[in-house]
Amino acid sequence: xxxxxxxxxxxxxxxxxxxDDNPQALEALSxxxxxxGVRKQFKCGSGAEAMHYVKNQELDLIITDAQMPDMDGYDxxxxxxxxxxxxxxxxxxxxxxxxxxxxxxxxxxxxxxxxILTRPFTPEILLQRIFWVxxxxxxxxxxANYVGPDRRFKNLGPPLGVKGRRKxxxxxxxxxxxxxxxxxxxxxxxxxxxRVQI
Amino acid sequence: MSKTEFIKVQHRLSQQVAKPGGMTxxxxxxxxxxxxxxxxxDAKKSLGVTxxxxxxxCAEKTASADDIYVESAVVLDIAGMFDMRTLCDASYSLCELxxxxxTKDRQDWTSIGVHVxxxxxxxxxxDKDADQLKSVxxxxxxxxxxxxxx
Numbered sequence: 001x002x003x004x005x006x007x008x009x010x011x012x013x014x015x016x017x018x019x020d021d022n023p024q025a026l027e028a029l030s031x032x033x034x035x036x037g038v039r040k041q042f043k044c045g046s047g048a049e050a051m052h053y054v055k056n057q058e059l060d061l062i063i064t065d066a067q068m069p070d071m072d073g074y075d076x077x078x079x080x081x082x083x084x085x086x087x088x089x090x091x092x093x094x095x096x097x098x099x100x101x102x103x104x105x106x107x108x109x110x111x112x113x114x115x116i117l118t119r120p121f122t123p124e125i126l127l128q129r130i131f132w133v134x135x136x137x138x139x140x141x142x143x144a145n146y147v148g149p150d151r152r153f154k155n156l157g158p159p160l161g162v163k164g165r166r167k168x169x170x171x172x173x174x175x176x177x178x179x180x181x182x183x184x185x186x187x188x189x190x191x192x193x194x195r196v197q198i
Numbered sequence: 199m200s201k202t203e204f205i206k207v208q209h210r211l212s213q214q215v216a217k218p219g220g221m222t223x224x225x226x227x228x229x230x231x232x233x234x235x236x237x238x239x240d241a242k243k244s245l246g247v248t249x250x251x252x253x254x255x256c257a258e259k260t261a262s263a264d265d266i267y268v269e270s271a272v273v274l275d276i277a278g279m280f281d282m283r284t285l286c287d288a289s290y291s292l293c294e295l296x297x298x299x300x301t302k303d304r305q306d307w308t309s310i311g312v313h314v315x316x317x318x319x320x321x322x323x324x325d326k327d328a329d330q331l332k333s334v335x336x337x338x339x340x341x342x343x344x345x346x347x348x
Binding site for chain 1: 201202203204205206207209210211212214215216217218219220221222223224226227228229230231232233234236237240241244267270271272274275276277278279280281282283286289290293294297301
């Protein structure tokens, strides 16, 4: 489902941490994020370095590669969700993966990232995921075995601002009221059975 | 049993994206594409160097499946940022092949060599001749899938 090209997005004041052990991929990611209008971004090449930034900077979004030597993206997000400073444990995370080895599937599922984005991807797709993360209304779950967004499936319709594929595809997001509240008489009239002449 | 907590979190990012100003998604992606295009030359060189390392490994035949996997994942990482789909498909097949080989504790330099040659071919074509290259990638997957049967 494509992001509406006319939708406005303001990332001027967002502070983003980018983590990838491959310098070329990190530069490309940084270029993309700069294009989206992010002015303040930190780049680092390992999970350990990323931990340092989390402890010392206010961050609004983290985009991390999944596979890195020593501390991979999954372990980094696990640490973030459990042991990071309390005000940062629920910082939104987009995890980038390439190939997912079979041994990593469970680890990936349980890491606690908000979204997992598979390579190859385009700037449109990354921007869409950032938008989804920003509008993500899932509760966070904190339990012994898992800390992260609620993974239980619930049909909330298409994300707000995104057209559904079917004509009756509506988001369940109600939004702010646009008309004045109805008075009690009007409410009663909506429900009152009326005799009709056939 | 430990208690499970459900916490409603309001991210700062949610408030920031909705603030007045910013740009449309269309403009943002166009700008990102321009920024990416400036990096494409360096990325292509890096991909060439990484494929060169894979070629050297195939010539020496001493590297482990893990080493091949790591280099192939590098190709996938870089190519994936530039939406080079054919190169990604081919490197994904090599990742899958080496992952299956290491799981079975086997080595198959012929299959790895075919993959590496294909990576070089696709890299040199810059994702042009898509139909022709698709049949190359299909062939790579046939090799990788054969490993499950054997």
